[in-house]
Amino acid sequence: MVKDFNLTDARLILAHYRNETLPGLIAAKPCESAYDPNEVLELGAKIVKSYKNSITAVELYSIFDQLLVASVHTGDIPRAKLYLTSLENAFPKSSARLIKLQGLILEANGKFDEAIQLYETVLRSDLEFMDISKRRIMCFIAKNDHKLAIDTLVFYLDIYMQDTDAWVTLANLYTLKGFYHQAAYCWEELLILRPRQHLYMLKYADLMAGIEKLDVALKFYCGVIELVKDSVHAWYGIRTITDCLLEDKSKATSTQQDTWKSLNTLANKQILLLYNTAPPVIKSTVTSWLDLHL
Amino acid sequence: MKITKKAYIKMIFHGIKYSTHPISGILIGKNKQIITDVIPLTHSLLLPSPITHVALTQIDLYCKENGLLMLGLYFGNENNLDLEIHAAIDLIAGQLNKHLDGGAVLLKLDPTSFKSDSSGLLMYSLSNSVWLESSKPLEIDWTDIKPELKKWIENQSYKYLYDFDCHLADIQLDWIRNELLDDYIK
Numbered sequence: 039m040v041k042d043f044n045l046t047d048a049r050l051i052l053a054h055y056r057n058e059t060l061p062g063l064i065a066a067k068p069c070e071s072a073y074d075p076n077e078v079l080e081l082g083a084k085i086v087k088s089y090k091n092s093i094t095a096v097e098l099y100s101i102f103d104q105l106l107v108a109s110v111h112t113g114d115i116p117r118a119k120l121y122l123t124s125l126e127n128a129f130p131k132s133s134a135r136l137i138k139l140q141g142l143i144l145e146a147n148g149k150f151d152e153a154i155q156l157y158e159t160v161l162r163s164d165l166e167f168m169d170i171s172k173r174r175i176m177c178f179i180a181k182n183d184h185k186l187a188i189d190t191l192v193f194y195l196d197i198y199m200q201d202t203d204a205w206v207t208l209a210n211l212y213t214l215k216g217f218y219h220q221a222a223y224c225w226e227e228l229l230i231l232r233p234r235q236h237l238y239m240l241k242y243a244d245l246m247a248g249i250e251k252l253d254v255a256l257k258f259y260c261g262v263i264e265l266v267k268d269s270v271h272a273w274y275g276i277r278t279i280t281d282c283l284l285e286d287k288s289k290a291t292s293t294q295q296d297t298w299k300s301l302n303t304l305a306n307k308q309i310l311l312l313y314n315t316a317p318p319v320i321k322s323t324v325t326s327w328l329d330l331h332l
Numbered sequence: 333m334k335i336t337k338k339a340y341i342k343m344i345f346h347g348i349k350y351s352t353h354p355i356s357g358i359l360i361g362k363n364k365q366i367i368t369d370v371i372p373l374t375h376s377l378l379l380p381s382p383i384t385h386v387a388l389t390q391i392d393l394y395c396k397e398n399g400l401l402m403l404g405l406y407f408g409n410e411n412n413l414d415l416e417i418h419a420a421i422d423l424i425a426g427q428l429n430k431h432l433d434g435g436a437v438l439l440k441l442d443p444t445s446f447k448s449d450s451s452g453l454l455m456y457s458l459s460n461s462v463w464l465e466s467s468k469p470l471e472i473d474w475t476d477i478k479p480e481l482k483k484w485i486e487n488q489s490y491k492y493l494y495d496f497d498c499h500l501a502d503i504q505l506d507w508i509r510n511e512l513l514d515d516y517i518k
Contacts, residue, residue: 182413216419244381271500278382326393
């Protein structure tokens with residue numbers, strides 16, 4: 039399918055990728071990534087080939103940066119190196135941004151130790167570079183050195199405690215190694231930074247339930263519902279947890295039990311409602327599942 | 333233990349579609365000798381959480397309705413170099429083994445060993461509570477699959493594979509049967 043190329047639209051799309059703000063026209067479908075490196079390559083290449091003189095130098099070099107990264111994402115390293123050459127001709131050797139891109143290409147070729155050495159030359163100087171610190175940490179992860187990655191990331195977060203991507207990465211590293219309490223701490227920090235981010239709440243609730251903190255998990259599944267009324271994940275969570283809590287009645291007060299019973303019934307009702315429009319085979323499995331615990 | 337073309341392709345598709353994520357799913361079959369299908373679970377870290385429990389219970393219901401068994405788990409770590417069986421995978425695979433009364437299988441996707449003459453799958457079975465690499469290899473009719481796999485990857489047929497995570501985002505998606513995929517992988 040060939041679409042007519044529109045310079046204004048193309049520049050807008052690439053700008054949105056840079057600023058991580060995606061307009062409605064490229065809203066992602068569920069379970070598909072919103073970032074399409076092939077789109078960046080197609081649009082960016084056309085701009086730099088035919089419209090170099092219609093845009094500012096700042097925009098041109100930002101687009102080269104994006105094209106380099108997109109080439110790395112699609113595995114086209116020779117192409118990435120071409121863009122790197124254009125940037126090396128325009129910027130001084132000591133440019134941290136340039137070094138980051140050089141390191142990225144080393145990483146793409148599997149040369150993690152060389153990339154780490156390159157990043158450390160920058161980090162040894164007086165200035166702290168967030169991006170380069172992070173790339174170094176990603177190299178440790180890529181080398182499968184989880185302990186070093188965790189230690190370095192903890193040190194990094196002492197300085198850059200607002201970096202949500204870093205907290206998520208640390209949470210996932212802890213979860214991978216089975217350090218669920220430490221992972222929970224990371225999700226708690228994330229919820230302080232982004233109190234209305236329901237996806238963080240879901241991760242936290244799932245984890246809490248996994249380490250038997252059912253009351254906390256229930257609270258946060260309910261918190262998700264307050265934000266997103268039709269979150270089937272949260273309703274499943276509420277239904278499953280209240281089932282567990284109602285089974286072991288010995289420790290609970292009658293008020294607590296009433297609350298759990300009400301939530302359990304409500305979750306049942308909401309799940310049925312949400313699945314009402316689902317295909318019959320799916321609806322039938324879910325109805326059987328709901329019946330299991332009643 | 334044998335594995336059919338359909339099951340193998342679905343596993344590989346799951347891995348390709350979410351190549352930068354850890355993946356896992358359930359192995360399905362009529363008996364303990366052959367894996368005929370897979371049901372993809374997640375493309376994030378598998379956890380012993382309520383939502384995993386929901387997915388596994390629903391798969392169990394589907395199996396009982398159709399005379400099938402949950403034969404084990406397949407998984408792929410986020411990092412190609414990471415060949416470890418992490419805590420959660422170990423735990424859930426162990427639970428599946430108990431559910432099956434022994435004989436469950438753990439399959440690991442190993443991208444670095446995925447070559448023209450190798451399926452890229454490592455098979456483990458439980459021995460004294462430890463998952464050990466099986467002495468007998470997984471039987472797969474590789475010559476039947478190889479020529480078509482490349483074609484399907486190039487035309488991105490793997491886009492039509494949906495796991496439970498996808499289903500939670502859009503409940504219209506049939507993550508258990510993935511029948512849409514059957515049209516592409518005849």
